[in-house]
Amino acid sequence: MATIKGLLKRSxxxxxxxxxxxxxxxxxxxxxxxxAGDAIVSNLLLHWFPSKVYKPSLDWSYSFWLGTASAAxxxxxxxxxxxxxxxxxxxxxxxxxSVKDIEYVVTFGWWIRAVHRISAHLMVVAVALxxxxxxxxxxxKNGVGQGQCREWNWVIGVVxxxxxxxxxxxxxxxxxxxxAFWAVTVGTNIASSIxxxxxxxxxxxxxxxxxxxxxxxxxxVLHCIMLPGALGVLFAYHMWRVRKDGGLAKADHEAVLAxxxxxxxxxxxxxxxxxxxxxxxxxxxxxxxxxxxLTVSAVPDLTRRAAIVVLATFALVSILxxxxxxxxxxxxxxxxxxxxxxxxxxxxxxxxxxxxxxxRIGSFTINGAFLGGxxxxxxxxxxxxxxxxxxxxxxxxTGRWFPKDRRTQNAMFLALVLLVLVFTVIGMFxxxxxxxxxxxxxxxxxxxxxx
Amino acid sequence: xxxxxxxxxxxxxxxxLWKLGTGAGVVAIAAQTVASLRSLxxxxxxxxxxxxxxxxxxxxxxxxxxxxxxxxxxxxxxxxFHAISAVCTHLGCTVRAEALSQPEDTTIEGQxxxxxxxxxxPCHGSRYRGDGAAVSGPAPKALAWYHLSVxxxxxxxxxxxxxxxxxxxxxxLA
Numbered sequence: 119m120a121t122i123k124g125l126l127k128r129s130x131x132x133x134x135x136x137x138x139x140x141x142x143x144x145x146x147x148x149x150x151x152x153x154a155g156d157a158i159v160s161n162l163l164l165h166w167f168p169s170k171v172y173k174p175s176l177d178w179s180y181s182f183w184l185g186t187a188s189a190a191x192x193x194x195x196x197x198x199x200x201x202x203x204x205x206x207x208x209x210x211x212x213x214x215x216s217v218k219d220i221e222y223v224v225t226f227g228w229w230i231r232a233v234h235r236i237s238a239h240l241m242v243v244a245v246a247l248x249x250x251x252x253x254x255x256x257x258x259k260n261g262v263g264q265g266q267c268r269e270w271n272w273v274i275g276v277v278x279x280x281x282x283x284x285x286x287x288x289x290x291x292x293x294x295x296x297x298a299f300w301a302v303t304v305g306t307n308i309a310s311s312i313x314x315x316x317x318x319x320x321x322x323x324x325x326x327x328x329x330x331x332x333x334x335x336x337x338x339v340l341h342c343i344m345l346p347g348a349l350g351v352l353f354a355y356h357m358w359r360v361r362k363d364g365g366l367a368k369a370d371h372e373a374v375l376a377x378x379x380x381x382x383x384x385x386x387x388x389x390x391x392x393x394x395x396x397x398x399x400x401x402x403x404x405x406x407x408x409x410x411x412l413t414v415s416a417v418p419d420l421t422r423r424a425a426i427v428v429l430a431t432f433a434l435v436s437i438l439x440x441x442x443x444x445x446x447x448x449x450x451x452x453x454x455x456x457x458x459x460x461x462x463x464x465x466x467x468x469x470x471x472x473x474x475x476x477x478r479i480g481s482f483t484i485n486g487a488f489l490g491g492x493x494x495x496x497x498x499x500x501x502x503x504x505x506x507x508x509x510x511x512x513x514x515x516t517g518r519w520f521p522k523d524r525r526t527q528n529a530m531f532l533a534l535v536l537l538v539l540v541f542t543v544i545g546m547f548x549x550x551x552x553x554x555x556x557x558x559x560x561x562x563x564x565x566x567x568x569x
Numbered sequence: 570x571x572x573x574x575x576x577x578x579x580x581x582x583x584x585x586l587w588k589l590g591t592g593a594g595v596v597a598i599a600a601q602t603v604a605s606l607r608s609l610x611x612x613x614x615x616x617x618x619x620x621x622x623x624x625x626x627x628x629x630x631x632x633x634x635x636x637x638x639x640x641x642x643x644x645x646x647x648x649x650f651h652a653i654s655a656v657c658t659h660l661g662c663t664v665r666a667e668a669l670s671q672p673e674d675t676t677i678e679g680q681x682x683x684x685x686x687x688x689x690x691p692c693h694g695s696r697y698r699g700d701g702a703a704v705s706g707p708a709p710k711a712l713a714w715y716h717l718s719v720x721x722x723x724x725x726x727x728x729x730x731x732x733x734x735x736x737x738x739x740x741x742l743a
Contacts, residue, residue: 300662304692307661322609327616336609453637455662457691472660473693476707486693486707487660553694553706 146418154415166357167416168365172373175366176414176423180255180519183427184248189353190431191241196346198234206292208338210331213294214449221446232439238286240435242464245282249275249502253531256524258506259516260363261370268367269506271359274352276503281349283464288341290462294334299450300459302329302337308472308491329452367517372412457551466545467538468495473553498534619731626650626719626726626742632685633666641715641728642666646683650740652728653701654713655688662692664712669699678737688712700736714738 144157144164158169174180205224207216220227252258258272287305291298302324310320325332364370414420447456461469468491475490476483515521520528550556551563621639629645636643640655640663655663666686673684677700684699695706702711716732717740719725726740 300692303662304660311660321611325609326611326614330615332611453640453663455665455691457665459662459692469693473707476659476709483709485659485709487709490707491660552689552691552696 144417146421148415148417151415154417157417164417164421166361167420168361169416170413171416171420172365172369173412173414173419174372175368175517176420177368178423180368180517181366182247182251183423184244184251186424186427187431188241188244188248190428191237191244191435192349192353193428194237194432194435195234195241198230198237199342199346201230202234203342208292208335210294210334210450213292213334214446217293217295217446221444228444229439232442232444233435235444236435236438236442238289240431240438241282242286245279249279250531250535253505254528255367255517255519256509256511256515256521257367257517259367259509259511259513261367261513261516262373263364263370266363267359268363271356271363272506273503274356274359276499278349278352278356280499281345281352285341285345285349286462286464288337288345291334291337292341293446294450295447296450296454296456296459297447297462299329299452300455301461302333304459304461304469308487311485311487312492313488369517371514371517458549458553460545460549463542463546467541470541470545470549620727620729622720622723622725622727624725626724629726633668635666637663639728639730641730642686642688643717643726643728644685648742650717650726650742651738652715652717654715654730656713657690657692657695657708658703658710658712659690659693659695659706659708662690664688664690664695664697675700678735680737680739682736711736 144160145153146157148154148157155169158164158167202220205216205220205227207213217231220231222228224230252272252275258268260266260268287301291302306320306323306329309323310316312319321327323333323336324330325336360366460466471490471494472486473490474486475494476486477489509524509527511521511523511527515524544555547558548555556562617638623636623639623641623643626645629643629650631645631647634643634645635641635655642653642655644651644653655666657664666688668686669684675682675684682700686699687704688697688699688701689695690706690708693707695708696704697708697712698704700711701714703709713733714736716729716734716738718727718729719740719742720727
């Protein structure tokens with residue numbers, strides 16, 4: 119009687135042949151390099167990894183695995199979004215009630231909503247920190263490999279950060295509460311402040327001249343289909359590019375050092391760090407960086423760590439989701455603007471700069487909505503996008519924390535990050551009714567809720 | 570065509586058909602993209618009408634009355650009315666009125682005006698004087714003044730939210 123195990127295993131006397139796998143299933147615990155490689159080749163999801171990875175690039179303290187955490191959060195958002203998709207009603211009359219039902223009536227509804235909300239907040243944090251890490255380690259720079267174009271992967275990354283923010287924005291509109299209504303009002307009026315085309319852009323965004331049903335359905339479709347779709351496609355491309363560029367930038371840096379010591383050539387190989395590559399591998403000379411003592415098999419060394427990061431992310435989200443209740447403000451009321459009307463924390467720095475940037479020169483006035491809401495963020499994003507082409511530091515400072523010849527630009531970058539944080543803190547803690555400045559120990563004046 | 574060299578004819582035809590095929594493909598995709606995008610531009614507006622009857626003049630108290638649906642302040646001083654928008658000129662939040670402890674009289678554009686209130690915006694802290702002039706904060710310009718009239722059929726006060734007027738505008742009832 120043949121057992122299942124027996125069926126899956128080829129009999130030992132079957133001759134080994136190239137391309138024939140000894141087992142029908144791959145293993146997470148390979149007993150040989152051959153089995154480790156098989157896992158990569160025969161698994162759809164794993165096959166975007168190389169079979170061998172450069173060991174130091176797995177260091178916790180190099181990348182902090184922030185990209186993996188972001189991807190795990192995106193996965194959680196998609197999965198927790200599916201039940202919400204069936205419970206939420208995208209209609210101005212019923213949206214608020216359906217979210218209220220999710221929160222208070224549906225069994226585990228509060229939990230699913232909390233997971234979705236917490237993951238969204240954490241994803242903004244993780245993606246932003248990932249960008250900071252990549253900048254500080256110069257990981258958008260090309261190292262010593264041929265055919266690398268990491269700068270384009272950086273551009274993709276910046277676009278993905280913007281998509282993440284836009285997803286959050288469209289997401290917190292859906293409950294159609296006061297926060298939602300006034301956020302759309304302010305957000306679309308920022309678009310409207312662009313000279314000439316502004317009002318048309320606003321009309322297109324909200325599907326008319328007033329914020330109504332057409333607005334909600336537009337943001338709903340953006341939130342549930344277009345933006346996640348775009349993010350998913352870009353994510354796949356982002357991963358593929360990492361692979362084509364020779365893995366993490368840290369490998370390039372170590373490769374240069376490793377090149378300086380003689381290593382006997384490795385006997386035979388089908389896979390380089392990049393997988394099958396035509397001509398010269400885009401990393402470095404195969405002989406050095408892929409020396410057996412510097413590389414490990416992707417299965418299990420990479421997969422184990424990725425699993426730890428993904429599970430830790432899930433655990434963190436679970437703990438926070440059960441500890442932090444998801445707020446729901448009063449139903450949207452076009453008649454009363456809340457006082458103060460604050461944006462979510464990741465947009466508070468923008469709210470602060472649109473407040474401070476109205477410029478008056480004689481009788482000529484530039485609206486802060488345009489300067490602070492369009493021009494300044496636009497400049498910041500443009501600068502971020504083109505930075506890899508402005509960065510003139512040497513290839514040796516690729517994939518290293520705080521290299522000497524990138525000291526000035528890293529300091530500049532950190533100063534900008536700090537500035538954004540300072541504005542966020544001011545908006546969060548130091549602004550009260552009528553957006554007036556109050557120290558934390560100052561009491562806010564009593565203001566009637568309605569007139 | 571007997572003159573055409575025999576070897577170039579099929580090549581020309583192949584090239585022509587290739588261009589025709591790709592061209593047709595590009596045109597088809599472009600047309601469908603334009604059609605899809607155009608469908609998102611509304612042809613009919615279901616927005617609230619801009620000319621609104623807001624009630625009989627006698628229903629308005631002396632001083633200020635806030636009309637939330639129209640986001641409008643209507644001022645009355647005896648038989649004289651004027652209306653100022655409550656929409657902040659910075660980013661469109663609804664400003665709040667605050668009564669002055671001591672009304673002050675000024676002259677604006679040759680017309681006497683009694684200032685009884687001032688306005689503040691809860692979103693970004695813009696402040697306006699009682700006549701709508703931007704005093705501080707990010708607001709780039711003054712609050713709009715709208716045209717008021719008396720409806721000939723039922724004598725209600727009617728505001729035209731699409732018709733901005735100067736600050737010398739007053740509606741005086743006989």
